Amino acid sequence: xxxxxxxxxxxxxxxxxxxxxxxxxxxxxxxxxxxxxxxxxxxxxxxxxxxxxxxxxxxxxxxxxxxxxxxxxxxxxxxxxxxxxxxxxxxxxxxxxxxxxxxxxxxxxxxxxxxxxxxxxxxxxxxxxxxxxxxxxxxxxxxxxxxxxxxxxxxxxxxx
Numbered sequence: 001x002x003x004x005x006x007x008x009x010x011x012x013x014x015x016x017x018x019x020x021x022x023x024x025x026x027x028x029x030x031x032x033x034x035x036x037x038x039x040x041x042x043x044x045x046x047x048x049x050x051x052x053x054x055x056x057x058x059x060x061x062x063x064x065x066x067x068x069x070x071x072x073x074x075x076x077x078x079x080x081x082x083x084x085x086x087x088x089x090x091x092x093x094x095x096x097x098x099x100x101x102x103x104x105x106x107x108x109x110x111x112x113x114x115x116x117x118x119x120x121x122x123x124x125x126x127x128x129x130x131x132x133x134x135x136x137x138x139x140x141x142x143x144x145x146x147x148x149x150x151x152x153x154x155x156x157x158x159x160x
């Protein structure tokens with residue numbers, strides 16, 4: 001599995017998300033500033049609500065721009081057994097029921113599922129609880145995380 005292809009897929013998906021967010025900003029801004037939405041009394045809040053929505057969408061668009069910048073600067077490196085799992089690692093975990101999952105640790109803002117060949121790959125931020133639990137682990141190590149009342153345990157099968 002090619003980490004650089006996965007990175008390109010993340011960038012393409014983020015670009016699509018940014019386009020959608022920018023369209024939402026424009027639509028909310030147009031609604032907020034449209035002459036029909038000028039408040040006629042203190043209970044007429046459609047324009048104000050649309051302005052809040054436009055602000056939220058603009059923040060979302062900026063967060064996506066920052067994620068794109070982070071992913072463009074990101075350079076996945078080959079696995080180093082001395083350092084263990086690091087940012088840029090492609091990890092195969094197996095749970096107690098022998099269910100495998102592929103995880104790609106990347107910078108913030110890229111949490112998504114991708115398809116590489118016939119395999120599903122979950123992209124997770126290094127700040128995610130599972131990613132933090134995996135950092136520094138090597139093949140054969142156990143990884144466990146506590147999610148609410150449930151403790152999940154995995155074994156690291158492969159790392160690229």
